[in-house]
Amino acid sequence: MAIETLSNAPSFSGYHFECCCGEQFSNVHAAATCKKCRVYSVWGYTKYVTDLRTGEVVYGELPSEEEYSEAVAAANERWEEERKEWEFQKQMWLEQGDLYEAEMARREAEKAQRRSEEEEDTLWDIQDDLMQA
Numbered sequence: 047m048a049i050e051t052l053s054n055a056p057s058f059s060g061y062h063f064e065c066c067c068g069e070q071f072s073n074v075h076a077a078a079t080c081k082k083c084r085v086y087s088v089w090g091y092t093k094y095v096t097d098l099r100t101g102e103v104v105y106g107e108l109p110s111e112e113e114y115s116e117a118v119a120a121a122n123e124r125w126e127e128e129r130k131e132w133e134f135q136k137q138m139w140l141e142q143g144d145l146y147e148a149e150m151a152r153r154e155a156e157k158a159q160r161r162s163e164e165e166e167d168t169l170w171d172i173q174d175d176l177m178q179a
């Protein structure tokens with residue numbers, strides 16, 4: 047093997063396809079279906095794959111700056127939602143915290159609402175019975 051071939055190889059030899067979340071793969075297909083991109087990239091999917099040897103985009107396309115900042119804003123919103131959801135789940139599990147209290151209050155209110163509806167139904171039933179008697 048020639049020395050140049052070795053020195054040309056990036057840090058992980060053979061793993062020269064990089065997806066938009068920064069993972070490196072040995073082939074384009076694997077990079078294009080990177081699971082981490084769904085979680086870590088601002089796009090929520092693999093937007094593009096670069097061949098690190100040439101710097102060329104070999105899958106998808108590079109976003110414009112505008113597209114990128116839109117994606118960042120959307121991702122931050124998404125991540126904030128996920129963070130809130132996670133915080134909520136955590137508090138529900140620990141059975142403490144303001145989100146937990148709020149959820150419990152909401153469920154109480156729902157129960158009370160259902161109860162008063164049932165009571166109303168019962169009253170109507172009684173009235174029906176009385177009318178028929």
Ligand SMILES: [Zn+2]
Binds near residue numbers: 067069081087
């Ligand atoms: Zn990725």
